[in-house]
Amino acid sequence: MPFSRTIPTNDQPLVVAKILHFRRQAPWMYALLSINAAALAYSHIGYAPRILTHAIPAMLVLLALWRVIAWVLPPSAAMLTEAGAARKIRQTTVLGAFFAIAFVTWALCLARYGGPYQQGHVVVFIGTTVLGCLFCLTHLPAAATAVGVLVNVPFLLYSALNGNTVFTAVALNIALVTAVFLIVLRDAHQIFENLVASRNALVVERQQAQRPSDENRALAHTDSLTGLPNRRYFFGALETLLASRQGAASPVPPAPFCVGVLDLDRFKAINDTYGHVCGDRLLGAIGARLAADTHAPMTVARLGGDEFGVLYDGPPEQAEPAIRHLCESIHRPIAIDGLEVTLGCSAGIAVYPEAGTTAHALFDRSDYALYHVKAHQRGGCAVFSHEQEALIRVEQRVEAALQVACLERELEVHFQPIFDTRTMTVSSVEALARWKSPVLGEVPPETLIAAAERLGIINAVTLTLFARALESLAVLPDPISLSFNLSAQDLMSRTTMREIVRMILATNISPKRIIFEVTETSLVTDMATAREALERVRSVGVRTALDDFGTGYSSLGSLQELPLDILKIDRTFVNGMATGTGRSMVAAIRNLAQSLSLDCTMEGIETESQLIEVSLAGYRYAQGYLLGRPMPIDALLMTLRDHHVQLPDPAPRSLSAVRIG
Ligand code: C2E
Ligand code: CA
Ligand code: CA
Numbered sequence: 190m191p192f193s194r195t196i197p198t199n200d201q202p203l204v205v206a207k208i209l210h211f212r213r214q215a216p217w218m219y220a221l222l223s224i225n226a227a228a229l230a231y232s233h234i235g236y237a238p239r240i241l242t243h244a245i246p247a248m249l250v251l252l253a254l255w256r257v258i259a260w261v262l263p264p265s266a267a268m269l270t271e272a273g274a275a276r277k278i279r280q281t282t283v284l285g286a287f288f289a290i291a292f293v294t295w296a297l298c299l300a301r302y303g304g305p306y307q308q309g310h311v312v313v314f315i316g317t318t319v320l321g322c323l324f325c326l327t328h329l330p331a332a333a334t335a336v337g338v339l340v341n342v343p344f345l346l347y348s349a350l351n352g353n354t355v356f357t358a359v360a361l362n363i364a365l366v367t368a369v370f371l372i373v374l375r376d377a378h379q380i381f382e383n384l385v386a387s388r389n390a391l392v393v394e395r396q397q398a399q400r401p402s403d404e405n406r407a408l409a410h411t412d413s414l415t416g417l418p419n420r421r422y423f424f425g426a427l428e429t430l431l432a433s434r435q436g437a438a439s440p441v442p443p444a445p446f447c448v449g450v451l452d453l454d455r456f457k458a459i460n461d462t463y464g465h466v467c468g469d470r471l472l473g474a475i476g477a478r479l480a481a482d483t484h485a486p487m488t489v490a491r492l493g494g495d496e497f498g499v500l501y502d503g504p505p506e507q508a509e510p511a512i513r514h515l516c517e518s519i520h521r522p523i524a525i526d527g528l529e530v531t532l533g534c535s536a537g538i539a540v541y542p543e544a545g546t547t548a549h550a551l552f553d554r555s556d557y558a559l560y561h562v563k564a565h566q567r568g569g570c571a572v573f574s575h576e577q578e579a580l581i582r583v584e585q586r587v588e589a590a591l592q593v594a595c596l597e598r599e600l601e602v603h604f605q606p607i608f609d610t611r612t613m614t615v616s617s618v619e620a621l622a623r624w625k626s627p628v629l630g631e632v633p634p635e636t637l638i639a640a641a642e643r644l645g646i647i648n649a650v651t652l653t654l655f656a657r658a659l660e661s662l663a664v665l666p667d668p669i670s671l672s673f674n675l676s677a678q679d680l681m682s683r684t685t686m687r688e689i690v691r692m693i694l695a696t697n698i699s700p701k702r703i704i705f706e707v708t709e710t711s712l713v714t715d716m717a718t719a720r721e722a723l724e725r726v727r728s729v730g731v732r733t734a735l736d737d738f739g740t741g742y743s744s745l746g747s748l749q750e751l752p753l754d755i756l757k758i759d760r761t762f763v764n765g766m767a768t769g770t771g772r773s774m775v776a777a778i779r780n781l782a783q784s785l786s787l788d789c790t791m792e793g794i795e796t797e798s799q800l801i802e803v804s805l806a807g808y809r810y811a812q813g814y815l816l817g818r819p820m821p822i823d824a825l826l827m828t829l830r831d832h833h834v835q836l837p838d839p840a841p842r843s844l845s846a847v848r849i850g
Contacts, residue, residue: 204274206385208264210328211281215260218325222292222318223253229296229314236303245295252291256284278329285322285332289339292318297347300356312356315344316363323370330378337367412491414469415476423490423498427548430500434541446541447508447572448551449499450559451515454533454567456495461716463528470525471532478518487511498552505540505572512536513570520568535562536570544573557581587640590628596653600624602661603819607672607790607812610804615829617670617704619812620658621819622650638676647678648685655689659696661822662703666829666836672704672734680707680722681715690729700730706757708736723752734790739778749785756782760793760813766802779807 230246267273293315300311319340326333341364348356410422418426427448434443453475460468476491483489486502499515501508519534537559539545544554558573594600604618622634641647655673662671679685693700705726712719712735723733734755735748739762758778765771775791782789791803794813803811820828826836 203382203385203389204271204278205269206381207328208268208274208277208281210381211278211326212260212264214325214327215281216257218322219253219256219260221321221325222288223250223257225314225318225321226250226253226292226295229299229310232310233299233303233307236307237299238302241295241299241302249291249295253288278331281329282332282335285326285329286335286339289319289322289336290343293340293343297343300347308356312359312363315340316359316366319363319367320370323367323374327374327377328381330375333374334371337371341367412476414472415479415491416473417476417480417497418488418490420490420492420498423488423492423500424548424552426488426490426500427551430502431541431546431548435546443542445504445543447499447501447503447505447512447538448541448544448555449501449508449512449536449538450492450552450555451489451497451499451512451519451534451536452559452563453495453519454535454563456532457716459530459532463526467525467528471523471530474523474525475519475532478521479515482515482518489515499536499538505538508538508540509570509572512538516568516570533568535559535567537562537573538570539573544578554581584636584640584643586629587632587636588644590626590632591624591637591640591644591646593628594624594626596650599626600650600653600657601821602654602657603821604661604825605812605819606817606825607810608816610800610808610811615669615817615834616810617672618665618825619672619706619819620654620661620674622654622674623819642676642678645678647676648682651676651679651685652688652692655692659692659698661825662698663696664822664826664837666834667702670702670704670732672706674706674736677708677710677712677719680712680719683722686722686725690726693729693731700726701732704732704734704755706734706736709738709740712751720751727752727754737792753785753787755790755810756785756787757790757792757812758808760791763791763793763795763799763803763813766799772802772806775803775806775808783807 226246226249230242234242236242265273268277296311296315300308319336322336323333326336341360345357345360345364348360351357410418410425412419430446434446456468456471459471472491472495479489479497487508488500490498490500492498499508499512501511513536516534516536519532522529522531524530537555537557539551539554539558541551545551554573554577557577558571561577562569562571601623602620603623604620606615607617607619608614609616622637624632624634624637626632637650638647641650658671658673662669665671679689693703705723707719707723727733732754733752734757735751735753736757737759738756739759756778758775762771762775762778766775779789788809789807790810790812791808792812794800794803794811794815796815799813800811800815817828829836
């Protein structure tokens with residue numbers, strides 16, 4: 190049974206492929222049927238009754254043309270489904286059978302009329318039309334078999350019953366050719382089925398091969414600690430958002446979207462105090478909170494460390510409250526390993542297109558907004574503003590000037606005296622950088638240091654300043670020490686720290702006369718390296734001071750572990766001393782320092798009463814405008830001389846202490 194196989198309805202692509210292939214041939218098949226029938230009717234006009242030459246063929250041709258139109262129209266959605274295609278194939282088989290019976294019956298009715306030419310035409314009509322139709326039915330074997338059988342059997346029977354031997358011989362010929370045709374078509378159809386099957390297998394294989402790479406891709410885009418999307422995903426999504434806005438040129442301004450950066454406050458201190466395992470758990474818990482609070486059109490990713498990125502496909506009026514909500518969510522206490530930890534979270538937001546039109550610019554601006562939030566209102570959330578844009582311009586001008594600056598010529602060091610409150614003598618001087626740029630004029634030291642850090646040239650700046658400071662220290666009397674500020678990046682650079690030690694040892698100055706001041710922020714960046722750097726300088730006799738105490742976020746636990754000698758209290762505490770709470774704070778810090786065996790320096794003393802209060806509170810050292818402003822070395826020496834302080838050679842060295850004013 191060549192085409193006895195039923196159509197495999199469980200193989201959707203195969204049935205769909207079959208019907209789609211047939212769809213291309215169907216119009217030709219019905220057109221062939223119509224034209225051949227019209228020709229046969231025409232050749233019988235005048236020989237056969239009008240009903241056989243006009244009415245019936247007209248009706249048959251109209252039916253065939255209806256099918257032509259039906260197949261020329263685009264396929265319905267249902268026809269492209271497994272069930273729809275199978276149904277269509279069944280319909281086609283039934284219709285094929287109907288057409289076969291109708292046409293062959295009509296043709297055999299005509300065979301009784303006319304002469305040998307007309308009768309010959311009937312035979313030719315049946316033979317050629319059936320073969321043409323079989324060709325077109327290559328992909329529908331059931332229909333082809335039905336048509337072949339339903340045409341040939343009646344034709345053979347008719348010929349045999351009529352006793353017309355020529356007719357019978359031709360009918361046998363046609364039946365034979367039809368049988369061979371069906372066999373050939375079966376093979377062709379088998380090849381077609383195999384082709385579709387191997388194509389399907391290939392697709393499945395590809396899908397299977399694709400699955401691990403999809404999983405890998407998902408993994409490559411996920412942060413393993415928090416389960417949130419990672420940095421790579423974040424920047425990819427940001428680029429996609431940008432592309433969606435920058436695609437077609439449109440007179441309507443592009444819809445805004447927001448890029449946010451979240452940064453945890455105090456995370457590093459907790460990580461250092463309680464260990465990395467606890468830190469990792471904390472990040473995991475924060476990741477879960479962020480994921481729970483993230484809803485479209487917002488995406489939150491972990492960018493690394495304790496930094497998270499937010500994309501909000503909407504205006505800042507919507508993005509800001511949503512991001513603020515994330516910060517508040519992080520701020521709720523978290524229970525980890527029996528500890529209850531409360532973290533802060535600050536956020537900066539940049540809005541496309543105002544803040545920038547590239548991923549780099551937008552991220553940079555949001556980071557900048559974050560930096561400002563952290564400096565001015567920790568735990569807050571701010572959108573990058575025009576004022577910040579102006580500040581960036583200023584910073585860029587400073588960076589440009591610093592890049593071309595001759596450090597040796599343009600940098601200077603001023604010195605501010607620090608007093609011993611017990612003797613009211615100068616115990617040390619703090620070296621403070623001064624930069625007079627030929628382009629910008631005088632630039633505040635904080636601006637200089639921040640720009641040098643951004644440009645990555647802080648080490649060169651520090652070494653230049655330190656060399657100057659050492660030169661000046663050499664002309665100061667022995668008991669006076671030098672307090673020198675180191676930046677976080679100096680502590681992190683082993684080469685710089687080595688060079689600093691080398692410079693100290695290359696002079697005749699006792700390392701005991703040198704104090705390095707570091708800020709809490711510089712310590713929390715990388716506590717271990719900072720500790721190592723401080724231990725290294727302390728090993729040669731240098732002392733260390735923690736600057737601006739009370740403004741940073743290092744934990745008291747790590748304070749105890751650090752190799753420190755002096756605690757310098759930020760001047761904000763002096764201003765607060767007018768109140769009872771302020772005074773208690775100052776006293777509490779003093780007690781804390783004492784319990785850690787640290788000396789204390791109070792900064793920012795501007796009034797007599799402040800000086801008296803800090804002295805009474807037990808602060809060993811005091812510094813401030815009241816006691817002396819930062820001044821060039823010559824001015825400092827002059828002041829010391831005015832106060833009869835004996836200076837080292839060429840001035841003779843004597844005094845054990847120096848008193849100014
Ligand atoms: P700092 O280390 O806290 O230095 C003390 C700052 O407080 C100095 O500002 C000083 O002029 C100012 N000051 C001292 N007494 C008073 C006072 O009674 N009232 C007020 N309102 N201010 C007072 P300056 O020189 O502008 O330095 C600012 C900051 O720049 C320094 O703060 C320090 O963080 C940084 N800096 C300065 N020189 C260097 C340096 O050579 N290296 C590094 N890394 N940073 C430096
Ligand atoms: Ca300082
Ligand atoms: Ca300070």
